[in-house]
Amino acid sequence: MPNLDHLFTPREAATAIGVSYATIKKWILAGTLKTIRTPGGHHRIPESSLAPLSTTPAKSKPAAKRAQSRERFRTTSGRNQLVGTIVEVKIRGILAQIVLAIGDQRITSIITADAAREMQLRKGQTAAALMKATSVMITRV
Numbered sequence: 001m002p003n004l005d006h007l008f009t010p011r012e013a014a015t016a017i018g019v020s021y022a023t024i025k026k027w028i029l030a031g032t033l034k035t036i037r038t039p040g041g042h043h044r045i046p047e048s049s050l051a052p053l054s055t056t057p058a059k060s061k062p063a064a065k066r067a068q069s070r071e072r073f074r075t076t077s078g079r080n081q082l083v084g085t086i087v088e089v090k091i092r093g094i095l096a097q098i099v100l101a102i103g104d105q106r107i108t109s110i111i112t113a114d115a116a117r118e119m120q121l122r123k124g125q126t127a128a129a130l131m132k133a134t135s136v137m138i139t140r141v
Contacts, residue, residue, distance in 0.1 A: 005046035005047040005048050005049075006046075006047045007036065007044035007045065007046060007047075008044065008045045008046075008047065008050065009042075009043075009044065009045075010024045010025060010028065010043055010045065011024075013033075013045040013050055016050060017050055017053050019053075024045075028043050028045075033045060033049055033053070034046065034049040035049070080130065080131040080132070080133075081128045081129065081130050081131075082100070082102045082107065082128065082129045082131075083102070083126065083127070083128045084100035084101050084102035084103075084107070084126070084127065084128075084129065085100065085101050085124065085125070085126060085127075086098060086099070086100055086101075086121060086122065086123055086124065086125045086126075086127050087099050087100065087101045087106070087123060088123065089116065089121050089122065089123055091113045091116055091117070092113075093113065094112060094113050094114075095110055095111070095112065095113055096110070096111050096112065096113045096115070096116035096117075096121070097109075097110055098110075098111060098116065098121055098127070100127055100129050102129070107129045109129060
């Protein structure tokens with residue numbers, strides 16, 4: 001009988017078991033994680049290969065469900081967060097421009113269009129701007 005396992009892309013597999021994409025690639029290259037190669041040479045990971053690595057069984061999820069599974073990544077060590085309301089979302093090609101209103105100020109962020117779609121960012125939603133920088137400049141106004 002043929003193997004009827006769901007085949008995950010490396011990125012889907014990482015999301016399904018809660019590890020980074022880099023970790024999945026490292027396991028693939030080290031031979032720790034069994035994969036199947038597509039005719040184009042891409043790795044696909046059978047669900048049965050993920051089962052021993054996961055505390056919860058891997059399941060095939062539509063995109064919206066996969067985005068929900070990323071909620072565990074919301075807790076971050078970064079403390080420079082400003083919460084505001086999305087006032088503008090512009091998606092052009094592979095980039096998205098997101099504008100947050102924080103009080104009477106605006107913060108603009110450029111992220112990938114894929115990330116904006118995955119997070120389902122829309123005008124009127126509450127979101128946080130997370131800053132990570134080695135220096136902060138101050139100017140007198």
